[in-house]
Amino acid sequence: MDALDWLRAALGEEAVASGVLSVAEDDLEAARTDRSGWSADGRPLAVVNATTVAHVQAAARTASEFRIPLVPRGAGTGLAGGANGTDGAIVLSLAGMNRILEISAEDELAVVEPGVVNADLNRALEPYGLWFAPDPASRAIATVGGNIATNAGGLLCAKYGVTREAVLALDVVLADGRLLRMGHRTVKGVTGYDLTALFVGSEGTLGVIVGATIRALPLPTGTTTTVGALFPDVRSAATAAAAITAARLRPAVMELLDGPSLERIAAYLGEQTIAEAFGPIGGGSSYLLAQFDGRGSGVDAEAAGVLLGEAGGRVRVSVDAEEGERLLAIRRAFHPALAATGEVLIEDVSVPRSRMPEMFAAIERIGERYGIVIPTVAHAGDGNLHPNFVYSGAGVPENVWEAADEMFRTAIELGGTLTGEHGIGVLKRRWLADEIGPDSYDLQVKLKSVFDPLGVLNPGKIFG
Template identity: 65%
Template sequence: MDTVVTALRAALHDPDGAVVRTDPGVLDGARTDKSGWIAPGGPVAVVEARSVEHVQATLRTCSALGVPVVPRGAGTGLAGGANGTEGTVVLSVARMDRIVEVSVEDELAVVEPGVLNGALNAAVAEHGLRFAPDPASAAIASIGGNIATNAGGLRCVKYGVTREAVLGLDVVLADGRLVSTGHRTVKGVTGLDLTALLVGSEGTLGVIVGATVRLVPVPAGEPATLGAVYPTVQQAAAAAAAVVAGPERPSTVELLDALALEGIAAYLGPEVLSETVGSGSAGGVFLFVEFDGAGATEAALGAVPRLQAEGGTVHLAGSAAERERLLTIRRSFHAAMESRGRVLIEDVAVPRSRLAEMFARVEAIGREHGVSIPTVAHAGDGNLHPNFVFDGDEVPAHVWDAADAVFRAAIELGGTLTGEHGVGVLKRRWIGDELSDDVLDLQRGIRRVFDPAGILNPGKVF
């Protein structure tokens, strides 16, 4: 594969390999992401693009040579979608990380794809604005990657997912052409909505090189935060549904099941839980609910009886410090899991009315397969993250069997394989369980329109 490296260095005017990297460490790093899945082979080069021209030249060169290209951002994906597989060129846009423009009046930002979600939020905070999508990985995940996976997060129960936050895109097609979709306006129906189509397309349609994203005002005042403990996950799920269906929309509704809470207690020390949510929390299920904006406190007070009606012991945070303690419980979940071993984080979603049933299924599947599956849910969206903790580098077969049962259960309950992480490599074999052959044919047809030779991210999603 020296040919492609030589051709890329010539096309990118990079004789010394500063952009077209072939160092073993760099190649190796691009084989994996935050899912922990490591591609069995590896890429022949990692192009660390600094400009749209680099991206165009890379795609033109790889198209001409028929070499597959794996678009990659910050590498924080959870489904293997950006992992460099055997014989590919990984096209990283992580170094294209300039915030090109912030328009306070139009409440938008124009960014390069490698800008980190957290960096954009830090930059626009002085204007009282923020980019609403807040995946748990916000500090380390790029906006381009958020767009490629249609990332969600804790706030999307009120503020919507990434799709709602993207106004327009600059995209380089497989043959190197640069196209722009969408506009700087919040509305627009001229022709088909290619912007929405590109959001969540996981690098299979084009390489995002620029984005015009919506910013929203940071809500006034302090949020009002509630923690509630329930004897059973069914009660907690019912409470979550009740609070979301209430007159004021909560900005966050997170549910930690008993195994998750037990893991957090072990990680943080049991006193943290008993001090925060009471000593009765052992074996309990935790629900974190937050309201923001004007009337947040009234809304939280209004939610208390709804939470109690389902059997919850409810705590309203009386200070910023108390709020922080409640938030710490939720925030510590991933660290608590990772302290126990390697983790496979799954991402199913079900209609909210089936949330309790889905938790029951996860529990039953865990018992049946002899696997502990601590689960956190963006309960307001019916989006569960069952976590499978295991030893060693490879996901063991019995864990995949349990995950398989979880996927099938979610689809059976009218849900989906993936709420916000994407299909990537790891969920590809289940896509046919959710989508009909006719729908898959349409999707493959659209992919061929954008990329007739199929050089973009082959083996991912489809």
């Protein structure tokens, strides 16, 4: 009996007949790639469209029995090649495990399966006056399991935290098919090692997340006040963002667009859209947006507006919800504006917030050195920058990887990190040891072997 026959038997005739197991060429091809544009070599063995924990356990046991890769996958919105189906692998899709099992308003938590989409979870929580804070740009299609696997962040994490702060407990299927429950329903809990935190951000290399108990926060009350400012250059905008942080102001959203980004957005939306709010856009102009929510938002926004004006910005402060959305729409147009001009490699580095002006300056120098323009947007509230490389053709050009190499090393030199929220996956694993050092790297490889002694769980991801 070969691996595919074993898998069919393990899943059962009813599951196979209902489409849980797929070997269709379209499904296998789609499982090879993600939103980064990187495609794995070869051809996966099969796709298991799991709808129950038993399906996940069957896939894990088959992978262990035949020593073949098992690649967990959510919505396929990853940006680091972390969930791409490799040659001969069983791709384990968790998108069909999409039930919200419980909402407890009293305890401010929800119990969900990994395939629940962020936006759907928040629609379900809203009648209870609650919400799930992680807010990746792909929140309309990204899944909670994917958020947890990569410790996703997004626009709101400077104030409300990244995914790790929102996870109370996990149910995980290990490589040999055992079901492990970890964590607590309580706010506090320090019994034993914190395995829950260890699994957040583990990218499917330690086990497969099949359930999560997540913290739900009260919806903010009061008025949301939006502050937008146009600056003559990105360094003054980054300095202004750092000044807001230094003043102990905490916007829910603070986003920074550099000159190349704003130029492309103006072409995409129409320059008049931005000029109506701030006047003419000069060459190299940069845009800083901040939104304050909750009680006192108006006072904080006015204080932020003063700081932005002192830093040289043309400032607009608004309590009008529609105008606030128009100002935010400029930021949200970043990705479609770039996608309209070519293929896009979206990168992800973080530096201490006070070093953002230096990092933006370094990105400009790197772009000039390699003859490329690198439009960059930053979650300025937490120092997370997304330099984007726009190119044409089927593969990422070599000079782009050379520029990215220098950019990653610069972020580390500034006290930062290779990735703030996308994860390591395949695309960043070559730089991992440079950041964490050889001793930590060795310990992490050994730690993986404790959970995955046969090396079948998402092999080649994070560690080369």
